[in-house]
Amino acid sequence: MLSEDAACTSTSLNEIKNFPIHISPNPFSDYINIDHDLGQNLQAKLYDIEGKLVAMESNATKIETSDLNEGFYILQLTDIATGNQKIEKLVLQR
Numbered sequence: 001m002l003s004e005d006a007a008c009t010s011t012s013l014n015e016i017k018n019f020p021i022h023i024s025p026n027p028f029s030d031y032i033n034i035d036h037d038l039g040q041n042l043q044a045k046l047y048d049i050e051g052k053l054v055a056m057e058s059n060a061t062k063i064e065t066s067d068l069n070e071g072f073y074i075l076q077l078t079d080i081a082t083g084n085q086k087i088e089k090l091v092l093q094r
Helices: 005-009
Strands: 021-024 031-036 042-048 053-058 062-064 071-079 085-092
Touching (some): 021 085, 031 071, 053 062
Antiparallel strands (some): 021 031, 042 053, 071 085
16 A cells, blocks of 8 residues: 555656656665756655655755665655656665
8 A cells, every 4th residue: 555655656747758867776775876957956755665755865866775675666856946757666686
């Protein structure tokens, strides 16, 4: 069952394919790099496969994931200024 917060991860009209963000590596192990030019306007939320929010960062270029279990994750990135989103499926593999 998905949490209320996870309902935000569905594809919306504001999701765009050419969002100026690069995420690496995938699969990841201890961290996720987020390369962007959005300055202070980026919010990142990482959900596990059950929809539980496991990490949230604002304006980050790296999300620490060493305390997470292997599996599938959803990364939701939001440009706070425009509301545009990018949603990526990621795999944690050690």
